[in-house]
Amino acid sequence: MRLSRIPRPGPSQDEADPVPGEELLSIEGLKVAFDDGSRRTQALRGVDLNLHAGEIHGVAGESGSGKTTVALTTMGLLPRGTHVEGSVRYRGTELLNISERQLRRFRGRRVAMIFQETSTALNPVMTAGHQLMMAARTHLPGTRAEARDRVRAALRDVRLRDTERVMSSYPHELSGGMCQRIMIAMALSCGSRVLLADEPTTALDVSVQAEVLDLVKGLVASRHLGVLMISHDLAVLAQVADNITVMYQGEVVESGPGDVVLRQPAHPYTVGLLSCLPRLHGRRGDLPELPPVGEVTEGGCQYQPRCALASLECRQAPNLASVADGGDRLARCWKSTSVLAASKRGSGGLPRVPPATRATEPSLNGAVSLENESNP
Ligand SMILES: Nc1ncnc2c1ncn2[C@@H]1O[C@H](COP(=O)(O)OP(=O)(O)O)[C@@H](O)[C@H]1O
Numbered sequence: 001m002r003l004s005r006i007p008r009p010g011p012s013q014d015e016a017d018p019v020p021g022e023e024l025l026s027i028e029g030l031k032v033a034f035d036d037g038s039r040r041t042q043a044l045r046g047v048d049l050n051l052h053a054g055e056i057h058g059v060a061g062e063s064g065s066g067k068t069t070v071a072l073t074t075m076g077l078l079p080r081g082t083h084v085e086g087s088v089r090y091r092g093t094e095l096l097n098i099s100e101r102q103l104r105r106f107r108g109r110r111v112a113m114i115f116q117e118t119s120t121a122l123n124p125v126m127t128a129g130h131q132l133m134m135a136a137r138t139h140l141p142g143t144r145a146e147a148r149d150r151v152r153a154a155l156r157d158v159r160l161r162d163t164e165r166v167m168s169s170y171p172h173e174l175s176g177g178m179c180q181r182i183m184i185a186m187a188l189s190c191g192s193r194v195l196l197a198d199e200p201t202t203a204l205d206v207s208v209q210a211e212v213l214d215l216v217k218g219l220v221a222s223r224h225l226g227v228l229m230i231s232h233d234l235a236v237l238a239q240v241a242d243n244i245t246v247m248y249q250g251e252v253v254e255s256g257p258g259d260v261v262l263r264q265p266a267h268p269y270t271v272g273l274l275s276c277l278p279r280l281h282g283r284r285g286d287l288p289e290l291p292p293v294g295e296v297t298e299g300g301c302q303y304q305p306r307c308a309l310a311s312l313e314c315r316q317a318p319n320l321a322s323v324a325d326g327g328d329r330l331a332r333c334w335k336s337t338s339v340l341a342a343s344k345r346g347s348g349g350l351p352r353v354p355p356a357t358r359a360t361e362p363s364l365n366g367a368v369s370l371e372n373e374s375n376p
Pocket residue numbers: 034035036041042043061062063064065066067068069070079293294
């Protein structure tokens with residue numbers, strides 16, 4: 001007797017192509033705490049973030065701010081025992097708290113992740129072609145020949161020319177840039193609409209970095225992918241990000257259109273990050289030292305211990321709120337309007353950051369100071 005196939009929940013094989021601007025990923029109130037038995041680390045404290053088709057959304061912040069945790073949570077790749085609250089939806093379907101079996105229908109197939117170290121993502125003892133074919137056949141139905149055609153087409157899409165040579169090569173025979181292209185090709189050949197790119201160009205030379213970023217931009221425009229581009233490097237995000245979310249200690253501290261946030265930041269932390277970028281002329285700033293990871297500033301602004309503008313009101317935690325005259329932008333700071341005004345007074349390009357002036361405050365390089373600021 002022939003059994004009829006039972007339709008399963010999850011994305012259909014021929015899921016409709018995304019329409020530009022369509023919401024692909026919606027993250028709301030995401031809280032994640034790692035618990036190793038002796039210590040609990042609150043990695044995310046209520047993160048909201050939306051990603052649309054045709055958008056590169058940059059996620060910035062220092063090491064330890066929670067960027068990778070956002071991506072791993074979306075992929076369902078957190079260690080067992082991790083506490084997760086909130087919501088992560090792919091095109092309206094909740095991805096949290098679903099079974100591993102259900103999640104497999106999205107992971108790699110609709111939402112894919114690429115990493116900084118391709119050497120850890122690619123198996124060193126299998127040829128690139130073998131790995132690409134395995135992924136393509138696991139995630140989509142069809143014959144071996146069809147999978148091979150998809151893989152070849154994806155390799156051409158990521159501008160790898162000699163596809164036969166690439167497919168028969170082992171990862172160590174390929175450059176870092178080629179391996180990163182292969183990871184992107186793998187996502188494309190499996191039909192992924194969302195790419196979570198975690199520091200994808202950090203290990204690459206500047207010229208190769210620019211090529212890979214250009215490639216991603218092209219794919220986003222032609223295929224209406226949504227790309228979450230995670231990077232500690234604002235210079236990288238400045239090249240590609242349509243929108244930017246800046247994270248600090250597991251919280252979003254500023255978000256908005258990339259050019260707006262990077263040219264006229266409204267949060268002292270974003271100002272500090274920008275001042276750390278290498279400059280052709282003048283001295284580079286340094287952010288004041290990071291407090292121990294995972295420590296919470298009880299009842300107050302998380303950035304308080306490092307902020308030159310901290311005052312009494314900052315002992316109460318600010319919400320992420322619209323910034324007056326800040327365009328389509330949110331910031332988590334009581335003084336965001338003044339910080340924005342100070343940024344706007346700076347010369348064009350990256351903001352000119354005046355030195356901290358108040359004698360009562362420690363002089364912190366890379367911190368913004370406000371003219372006429374009166375503290376309560
Ligand atoms: N598996 C884990 N177990 C315990 N703590 C973790 C684990 N993964 C990440 N963390 C902690 O969560 C916080 C956020 O880490 P992560 O998301 O990797 O930050 P980022 O990617 O911004 O550098 C850090 O304090 C980090 O030490």
